[in-house]
Amino acid sequence: MEAVIEVKGMAHSFGDEAVLKDINMEIGRGEIYGLLGPSGAGKTTLVKMIVGIMEADTGEAWVEGVKMPSLEQMRKVGYMAQSDALYSELSARENLEFFASIYGLKSRKRKERIEDVMRVVGLTEHMDKPVRNYSGGMKRRLSLAIALLHEPDVLILDEPTVGIDPVLRQSIWAELYRWKDKGGSIIVTTHVMDEADKCDRLAMLRDGYVIASGTPIELKQQADVDSIEEAFLAYGGARS
Numbered sequence: 001m002e003a004v005i006e007v008k009g010m011a012h013s014f015g016d017e018a019v020l021k022d023i024n025m026e027i028g029r030g031e032i033y034g035l036l037g038p039s040g041a042g043k044t045t046l047v048k049m050i051v052g053i054m055e056a057d058t059g060e061a062w063v064e065g066v067k068m069p070s071l072e073q074m075r076k077v078g079y080m081a082q083s084d085a086l087y088s089e090l091s092a093r094e095n096l097e098f099f100a101s102i103y104g105l106k107s108r109k110r111k112e113r114i115e116d117v118m119r120v121v122g123l124t125e126h127m128d129k130p131v132r133n134y135s136g137g138m139k140r141r142l143s144l145a146i147a148l149l150h151e152p153d154v155l156i157l158d159e160p161t162v163g164i165d166p167v168l169r170q171s172i173w174a175e176l177y178r179w180k181d182k183g184g185s186i187i188v189t190t191h192v193m194d195e196a197d198k199c200d201r202l203a204m205l206r207d208g209y210v211i212a213s214g215t216p217i218e219l220k221q222q223a224d225v226d227s228i229e230e231a232f233l234a235y236g237g238a239r240s
């Protein structure tokens with residue numbers, strides 16, 4: 001497997017709290033890789049380091065052979081943070097225009113991409129509404145649209161479907177599969193066990209370590225259980 005994203009020996013502490021202890025992983029082209037773990041397991045910290053917005057105390061993250069953080073490489077990554085980074089006084093279209101200009105999308109392409117991504121997240125009709133009038137779920141969807149806007153090679157999504165209804169959740173997963181089929185690499189953090197089942201491979205995180213990794217089928221088979229939830233408990237994922 002050609003690794004598009006590599007994490008090597010990553011460790012990080014906030015003060016006395018060791019949040020990541022020794023994380024190693026490789027994610028290939030056309031792969032959806034899930035990071036599963038309880039609140040506080042270190043998922044957000046880990047993805048921020050892969051994106052290049054935080055630096056680890058030790059260890060490295062590489063994206064397409066370039067060590068992060070790299071400003072150039074950050075352009076090839078679409079990142080959806082857990083808290084929405086949106087301009088609430090602007091409309092959705094204006095928010096997208098702003099991010100499109102940062103990514104240097106030319107005007108014709110820009111218009112086309114804005115329409116495409118808003119269709120994917122089901123917000124076309126709300127394009128010109130100010131974001132302050134959006135619901136929490138709509139803001140999440142707009143954040144996802146922004147992450148998809150510049151057609152990045154790598155998508156890193158921190159809990160992308162929180163607050164999103166089941167129908168739209170399915171359409172978002174359908175888009176992630178389309179992205180993957182085009183050769184994109186996707187990391188998605190989640191607490192949701194049925195979403196974990198949709199990933200090609202998973203890493204189960206707890207207390208800063210990867211306690212188990214593999215395909216959902218492998219993880220269930222090795223633990224001799226029927227669900228990812230049971231597998232997570234079997235590997236010691238429950239909070240002590």
Ligand SMILES: Nc1ncnc2c1ncn2[C@@H]1O[C@H](COP(=O)(O)OP(=O)(O)OP(=O)(O)O)[C@@H](O)[C@H]1O
Nearest residue numbers: 014017019037038039040041042043044045046082
């Ligand atoms: N900037 C920070 N300063 C101090 N501690 C932090 C900081 N960011 C995160 N932490 C701590 O690091 C630990 C891991 O946090 P992180 O957000 O990475 O977990 P998570 O697995 O993403 O959790 P959740 O699922 O709730 O988002 C937590 O104990 C958190 O309090």
